[in-house]
Amino acid sequence: MMDLLRSLLGYHAWANRDLFEKLQQLDPEQNASQQHTEIRLINHYYVVARIFAGHLTGTAHGFVSDNTEATPELNDLARDVAALDGWYLDYIEKTSPASLGEFVAFTFTDGDKGYMSRAEMISHVVLHAGIHRGEVARILTQLSITPPWDTFAVFVHGTQPQRRLQGAQ
Numbered sequence: 001m002m003d004l005l006r007s008l009l010g011y012h013a014w015a016n017r018d019l020f021e022k023l024q025q026l027d028p029e030q031n032a033s034q035q036h037t038e039i040r041l042i043n044h045y046y047v048v049a050r051i052f053a054g055h056l057t058g059t060a061h062g063f064v065s066d067n068t069e070a071t072p073e074l075n076d077l078a079r080d081v082a083a084l085d086g087w088y089l090d091y092i093e094k095t096s097p098a099s100l101g102e103f104v105a106f107t108f109t110d111g112d113k114g115y116m117s118r119a120e121m122i123s124h125v126v127l128h129a130g131i132h133r134g135e136v137a138r139i140l141t142q143l144s145i146t147p148p149w150d151t152f153a154v155f156v157h158g159t160q161p162q163r164r165l166q167g168a169q
Contacts, residue, residue, distance in 0.1 A: 001100060005092050005122055011155040012126045013085035018148040019133055020078040025145050028074075034143060038136045039071055045129040046081050052121045053087060055106040055114075065109050088122065 019042075026035050044067045054061030072080070092100075100119040108114055116124070130150070137147030157163055 001119060002092070002097055005100070005119060006089075007156065008123065008126045008152070009085070009088050009092055010159065011152050012129060013082070013089065014155050014159075015133060015148065015150045016081050016085055016129070018150065019136060020074075020081070022140060022145060022148050023074060023078075023136075026140075026143070031143060034139050035074070036071060038139055039074055039077060040067065041132045041135050042081065043067055043072055043077055045132045046077065046084065048128055049084055049088070049125045051109065052125050053084070053091075055104055055116075056091065056118055056121055058104075063109055088125065092122070 023035070023038060026038075028035055047063055047065075047067050051061045051063050051066070095118065100122075101117055103115055103117050104121070106114045106116075133148075133150055137150065140147040
C-alpha cells in the first residue's frame with residue numbers, strides 16, 4: 001500500500017507541475033475568462049486537499065466551503081499547490097502503514113459526516129484533483145493549447161523507463 005500511495009502522490013505532484021507549465025501559455029488578457037475558470041477549478045481541488053490534510057492530522061482546517069471567495073493569482077496558486085503536494089509526500093513518509101489503515105471520522109464543509117481511512121483520504125485527494133485537471137485540460141483544448149498528457153501510466157513509465165523493457169522478448 002505504501003508504494004502505491006507514494007506513486008500516486010508522486011503522480012499527483014508531477015501532473016500539477018505539468019498543468020501549471022501549460023497554463024503559462026495562456027494570454028491572461030485575451031483568455032481572462034477561461035483563465036479565471038481554470039484557476040477556480042484548481043483552487044477548489046487545492047482547498048479540498050487542504051481540508052483533507054486537516055482531517056488526516058486532526059487539526060482544524062479553517063474552511064467553511066470547498067473553495068475560497070477570492071480567486072488567487074496563478075503564480076501564487078502554483079506555489080501553494082506545489083507546497084501542499086510536498087506536504088503530502090512528506091506525510092506519507094512519516095506515517096506508518098498501520099496509521100494509514102486507521103479510519104477517521106470528520107465533517108465535510110456542508111455538514112455531512114464522513115468516515116474514511118487515511119489511505120482512502122489520500123486517494124480521494126489524488127483522484128479528485130484528476131477530475132478537475134481534466135476539466136482544465138478541456139478548456140486548454142478549446143483554446144487550441146495541447147493539454148498535458150495527464151495519466152498515471154505516463155507518469156510511471158516516464159519516471160521508471162525500465163518498466164517498458166519488462167515482458168519484451
